[in-house]
Amino acid sequence: MADIIVKIINKSGNELPAYATADAAGMDLRAHLETAVTLQSLERVLIPTGLFMELPAGYEAQIRPRSGLAVKQGLTVLNTPGTIDADYRGEVKIIIINLSNEPQTIHPGDRVAQMVVAPFVQVAVQPVTVLTETVRGEGGFGHTGKS
Numbered sequence: 001m002a003d004i005i006v007k008i009i010n011k012s013g014n015e016l017p018a019y020a021t022a023d024a025a026g027m028d029l030r031a032h033l034e035t036a037v038t039l040q041s042l043e044r045v046l047i048p049t050g051l052f053m054e055l056p057a058g059y060e061a062q063i064r065p066r067s068g069l070a071v072k073q074g075l076t077v078l079n080t081p082g083t084i085d086a087d088y089r090g091e092v093k094i095i096i097i098n099l100s101n102e103p104q105t106i107h108p109g110d111r112v113a114q115m116v117v118a119p120f121v122q123v124a125v126q127p128v129t130v131l132t133e134t135v136r137g138e139g140g141f142g143h144t145g146k147s
């Protein structure tokens, strides 16, 4: 597991991201804030993490919501899953939106999202005029299971 190295510069003063349990998929990310931020209902905000990362080629980091924040406060990641590219060298930031009906406050150091590192493939795009036929064909969007 641990032979995949992600280099991190931590300018936040918060602890480094870490897996909370032995087989956790995600590492929680903390807000790098001077003061608390309050979001009105449906307001969104870009939360800095103070983290700068270097992922190995062929890997991305996905920024996902935390279920506890979502169910308790209606706070979620607007662009989930956010994509951190392996060649990105800027600060990792998290787009949080308040989907509750009340104002919600994020405090410095709060765990606002989680990061899952995953491999991906890059593909070659080949223009054609005909695609192979399949049983599904063009059916989708609830097409299966109908009699």
Ligand SMILES: O=c1ccn([C@H]2C[C@H](O)[C@@H](COP(=O)(O)OP(=O)(O)OP(=O)(O)O)O2)c(=O)[nH]1
Binding pocket: 063, 079, 082, 083, 084, 085, 086, 088, 091, 092, 093, 094, 095
């Ligand atoms: O939640 C996110 C999503 C993206 N990024 C950073 C890392 C990523 O590599 C870069 C670009 O992200 P994306 O491709 O999603 O944004 P874009 O709007 O397409 O911008 P760009 O034109 O820079 O690719 O922004 C974050 O810090 N947080």
Ligand SMILES: [Mg+2]
Binding pocket: none
């Ligand atoms: Mg992009």
